Amino acid sequence: MLNKDLLQMETKDVYASVMEKVNAFKRENPQAKIISLGIGDVSKPIIRPIIEAMHQAVEDLASMDTFKGYGGYYGYDFLREAILKNEYQKYGITKDEIYVSDGTKTDSTSILELFDKDSTILLGNPTYPIYRDGAAALSRKVEYTTVDEDFVMQIPDKKYDIVYICSPNNPVGNAYSKKDLAKWIDYALKNKAVIVFDNVYQGFVRSKDVPNSIYEIEGAKNCAIEMRSFSKVASFTGLRCSYYVVPEQICKGINVLWKRRTMNRFNGASYVAQKAAEAVYLPESQKLIKENIDYYLENARILKEGFEKAGYKVFGGKDAPFMWVKSKDQKTGWQMFDYYLNKLNIIVIPGIIFGSQGDNYVRISALGQREEGIECIERILKDEEEN
């Protein structure tokens, strides 16, 4: 008997139809130069100081004195201490509350194992689809709240046990201000809810009113789990290393329970990846990482300006590498996708993948290469002129 709940996962179907259409087009038009504005992966390689740290880590594994086998379940102390010192000490978080893992995709779903099966789960619409399908795979039910005109999730008038907030946001590309988050903290405290705060795009934050961590907001340590990853900020999408914080103040004993679970379900991220992650905090790494992120944000600025010039309404792109583009002329996201693929040879992602409210939007990404983004804008503006 197979798990019927796995059939509830929606993303595979929709994403598969995007790839099907792209591949069919490629077969019929092998000479077309297709550019993807759809990618959710980074294009910049890993910076040198991190590569050097990995070379050293690999050598460690080659010698009897420095060899590492199984690491700790929650991450090596050297990395947890670096994360603590550089990111979380200032908020009064302790090392015991920090967990190192191999990716926020995994963490954002598996954290549900910490909570009762009957917990009610609230997501935004649109949402990062992994929360929805991850919950489905664990036989958990989710409900949705609408977003306001700035795509900030609206506070519901009933109680939920778990609320997912992604900021800076994928797919919309906006980021929640301290004021927006304070309202959610207030809701969580009043309703004894837990906020799962996905902050993997933290390094892209440039606006002054957007917090670097949810723990900047009073009361957050009583109700929020924060997740971060080295994937998008330091090009670890292939290397794999992430971390998250479970504050003891949420509920006394929560870490004893979660450590017991994690010891059972996880054998840690690799030593080499954790050594690489430690090197992220070197001053020269921080400088190079900021340059890479500035490059993506400049891509975003160029793409946003271009789409606006072509008459589109564009959200996001200021504190995140994504933009949410409203289709024109009563087209759906799928119709815009078809037109862009067939006429302009540009791939965009239909917003419906991220929820029913995304039907008239597409997501575009600034994580690609500058020249390709510029070429897309040229194609789009030329097409606008001709029509």
Ligand SMILES: *Cc1c(COP(=O)(O)O)cnc(C)c1O
């Ligand atoms: C890319 C992404 C992740 C996955 O990060 P990994 O650490 O590579 O697993 C999680 N959340 C959001 C919103 C993302 O866009």
